[in-house]
Amino acid sequence: MIVLLGVLVVVLGFATRRNPLLVVGVAGIVTGLLGKLSPVEILGTFGESFASSRSVTIFAITLPVIGLLERNGLQQQARTLIGKLGTKLTTGRFLTLYLLLRQVTAAVGLQTIGGPAQSVRPMIAPMAEAAAERHNQGRPLPEKVREKVRSHAAGTDNVGLFFGEDCFLAIGSILLITGLVNSTYHTHLEPLHLALWAIPSAVCAFLIHGGRLLRLDRTLERELVTANARMTVEREDALERGVPGQSGPGPDRSAPSEEGGAAK
Amino acid sequence: MIKSEWFFWLVGAVFIAMAAQMVFDRTNPKRHGTAAFWGLLGICFIYSTWVNEKTLPAEPLGVAVLALICLGGFNLTGKGKPDTTSESERTRLAARFGGKLFIPALTIPLVAMVCAVFADKWKIGGRPLLEEGSETILGLGLGAVLALGVGMWVLRERRAAVPLHAGRGLLESMGWALLLPQLLAVLGAIFQAAGVGTQVRKITESVLPDGQKLAAVVLYCVGMAVFTMIMGNAFAAFPVMTAAVGWPVLIEQMNGNPAAVLAVGMLAGFCGTLCTPMAANFNLVPAALLELKDQYGPIKAQVPTAGAMLACNIFIIYLFAF
Numbered sequence: 085m086i087v088l089l090g091v092l093v094v095v096l097g098f099a100t101r102r103n104p105l106l107v108v109g110v111a112g113i114v115t116g117l118l119g120k121l122s123p124v125e126i127l128g129t130f131g132e133s134f135a136s137s138r139s140v141t142i143f144a145i146t147l148p149v150i151g152l153l154e155r156n157g158l159q160q161q162a163r164t165l166i167g168k169l170g171t172k173l174t175t176g177r178f179l180t181l182y183l184l185l186r187q188v189t190a191a192v193g194l195q196t197i198g199g200p201a202q203s204v205r206p207m208i209a210p211m212a213e214a215a216a217e218r219h220n221q222g223r224p225l226p227e228k229v230r231e232k233v234r235s236h237a238a239g240t241d242n243v244g245l246f247f248g249e250d251c252f253l254a255i256g257s258i259l260l261i262t263g264l265v266n267s268t269y270h271t272h273l274e275p276l277h278l279a280l281w282a283i284p285s286a287v288c289a290f291l292i293h294g295g296r297l298l299r300l301d302r303t304l305e306r307e308l309v310t311a312n313a314r315m316t317v318e319r320e321d322a323l324e325r326g327v328p329g330q331s332g333p334g335p336d337r338s339a340p341s342e343e344g345g346a347a348k
Numbered sequence: 349m350i351k352s353e354w355f356f357w358l359v360g361a362v363f364i365a366m367a368a369q370m371v372f373d374r375t376n377p378k379r380h381g382t383a384a385f386w387g388l389l390g391i392c393f394i395y396s397t398w399v400n401e402k403t404l405p406a407e408p409l410g411v412a413v414l415a416l417i418c419l420g421g422f423n424l425t426g427k428g429k430p431d432t433t434s435e436s437e438r439t440r441l442a443a444r445f446g447g448k449l450f451i452p453a454l455t456i457p458l459v460a461m462v463c464a465v466f467a468d469k470w471k472i473g474g475r476p477l478l479e480e481g482s483e484t485i486l487g488l489g490l491g492a493v494l495a496l497g498v499g500m501w502v503l504r505e506r507r508a509a510v511p512l513h514a515g516r517g518l519l520e521s522m523g524w525a526l527l528l529p530q531l532l533a534v535l536g537a538i539f540q541a542a543g544v545g546t547q548v549r550k551i552t553e554s555v556l557p558d559g560q561k562l563a564a565v566v567l568y569c570v571g572m573a574v575f576t577m578i579m580g581n582a583f584a585a586f587p588v589m590t591a592a593v594g595w596p597v598l599i600e601q602m603n604g605n606p607a608a609v610l611a612v613g614m615l616a617g618f619c620g621t622l623c624t625p626m627a628a629n630f631n632l633v634p635a636a637l638l639e640l641k642d643q644y645g646p647i648k649a650q651v652p653t654a655g656a657m658l659a660c661n662i663f664i665i666y667l668f669a670f
Contacts, residue, residue: 085547087542087543087544087547088544088547088548090538090539090542090544091539091544091548091588094535094579094584094588095575095578095579095588098578098579098580098581098584098626099578099579099580099626101580101626103420103421103422103423104525104528104581104584105416105417105420105421105524105527105528105531106417106421106422107584108417108528108531108532108534108535109414109417109418109421109531111535112534112535112538115535115538115539115542115544116538116541116542118542119541119542119543119544120542121541121542124407125541126410126538127406127407127410127411127414128405128406128407128410129406129410129537129538129541130406130409130410130413130414130534130538131399131405131406131407131408131409131410131411131412131413132399132406132409132537133533133534133536133537133538134392134396134409134410134413134530134534135395135396135397135399135400135406135409136396136400136537137530137533137534137537138356138359138393138396138530139485140529140530140533141359141389141393141526141527141529141530142355142356142359142485142488142489143488144359144362144363144519144526145355145358145359145362145488145489145492145493146456146488146492146495147515147518147519148362148492148496148511148512148514148515149452149453149456149492149495149496149499149511149515150453150515150518151511151513151514151515151516151517151518152452152496152499152500152503152505152510152511152514152515153449153452153453153499153503154438154514154518155432155433155438155510155514156433156438156441156442156445156449156503156505157433157438157439157440157441157442157443157444157445157449158442158449158450158453159438160435160438160439160441160442161442161445161446161447161449161450164442164443192453192454192457193453193456193457194450194453200630200633200634200637200638201637204634204637204638205634205637205638209638227641231640231641231642231645232645232649234638234640234645235635235638235640235642235645235646235648235649236649237638238634238635238638238645238646238649239622239646239649239650239653241634242621242622242630242631242634242646242650243622243650243653246615246618246621246622247615247618247657250611250614250615252457253457253460253461253464253484253488254456254457254460254488256529256583257529257582257583257614258611258614259529260529260530260532260533260583260586260614261586261610261611261614263529263530263533264532264533264536264537264586264587264590265590265595265606265610267533267534267536267537268533268536268537268539268540268587268591269540269595271606272481273606273607273610274464274483274484274607275464275484275485276461276464276465276484277607277611278607278610278611279611280607281607281608281611281612282611282612282615284612284664284668285612285615285657285660285661285664288656288657288660288664289653289657289660292653292656292657292660293653296652296653
């Protein structure tokens with residue numbers, strides 16, 4: 085039973101945010117010693133399993149060509165492509181299209197063209213917000229609505245990546261599975277078969293998250309109506325109390341927003 | 349016959365070549381540690397060939413792996429400022445090359461797929477062209493080499509040092525994290541050698557009623573998601589849950605299809621990633637980048653999808669893996 089302390093080391097190490105490499109190293113040594121392996125046997129196990137799991141790290145061979153493409157504008161070109169999508173769409177439809185694009189590109193190995201810094205902040209969040217603003221007669225969004233739109237932009241990027249990338253056979257998670265199983269249980273699993281088994285979940289993810297995004301349009305509409313009604317009421321209250329010019333504590337007054345000034 | 353070991357040597361050689369560039373990169377404050385890390389990794393890749401053949405001892409490789417862990421773990425690696433194009437230059441280049449930029453990128457999966465599916469039919473003198481059992485991995489290698497050729501041709505780039513330099517920039521920005529999946533696979537093997545799997549299996553079997561397929565699948569998938577939420581990393585949860593439930597119960601005892609169980613099990617772990625602040629780079633960093641007041645905004649947007657996907661993954665394994 086005592087070897088299970090090794091698992092505890094891993095859980096505690098990751099949960100307390102220690103450096104993952106050290107966690108793995110310490111957990112390996114501790115588990116080996118508790119399992120009554122001699123230090124030399126532990127070193128041997130480290131070496132043998134490293135040798136038989138090298139396939140996990142070979143995706144590094146794609147870095148030179150990806151790097152070459154990125155320095156020649158791959159991400160910028162991807163942005164142009166996305167930009168063409170979203171000029172006349174609602175927030176939900178635009179994000180659904182982005183979900184599809186993110187899943188498909190991740191599935192062919194282009195995980196790096198999206199991401200919070202690469203695409204969500206510069207492209208996806210502003211375009212999703214702009215779509216919602218068009219729906220709000222061009223007025224800036226109340227803070228609560230804007231937060232929701234931005235959160236969904238970030239969430240869609242994650243869902244698309246997670247449930248797209250495993251359809252590509254040279255992604256870390258697929259190679260981890262084959263590397264682990266082939267070196268631990270001495271069988272032979274092909275990355276391609278694992279990648280194919282990721283497709284049903286990818287389809288489910290598109291249907292589920294896409295469906296939620298399309299419903300998001302209705303939720304946003306409802307929230308915009310309530311927020312605008314509250315703003316009107318507050319403005320009228322302010323007028324009745326004889327404080328002209330004060331527009332009431334509009335929900336987005338304190339938002340650190342670049343388009344915040346337009347309402348006044 | 350093209351052997352998979354040749355390809356590992358190529359990867360090792362690329363690491364060593366990049367390490368040689370790193371030694372002289374004065375923009376990197378930790379250039380010696382960084383170069384030592386990647387250079388040692390490259391040497392390990394090549395040395396491993398003879399460990400697999402059992403003609404050289406594995407223990408020195410084990411020492412080297414621990415040295416890699418120390419170099420990365422004690423923060424002795426860093427990154428330089430690679431000499432690359434600016435944002436405005438990239439926009440100009442993107443306008444110039446347009447959709448052609450996607451051609452080399454798509455070459456990699458295309459070649460890898462073709463090799464994985466058709467390579468067993470290619471023969472030279474009665475022997476298979478690609479080593480049997482390694483078609484996918486060799487396909488990836490050939491795809492990457494071909495894509496580089498296509499890329500340099502499409503982009504009119506003649507200097508081989510440019511992609512090497514650009515790749516090194518990406519390598520340095522990923523840092524030691526690039527090695528983590530492989531080390532988790534190593535940890536899984538140590539768990540197995542020390543008998544963790546057998547112990548957990550005993551516990552699992554005493555908890556699980558005999559032959560309860562659905563209960564076992566639920567335990568595996570929910571366990572993956574929960575462990576991932578605690579550790580913030582599905583890769584770390586995978587060796588633990590697979591040793592506990594996935595391999596002994598679902599695959600050995602119930603004859604599940606290994607590819608289906610493990611691939612979908614990993615995706616069940618990803619459902620946990622969507623729900624946890626421990627996965628900061630996916631959930632908290634975007635909130636900060638988007639200047640959200642509620643730093644859990646993205647998680648709240650993701651949780652319903654994650655729950656539904658967890659149920660989907662359970663049913664996919666239950667219905668199709670047996």
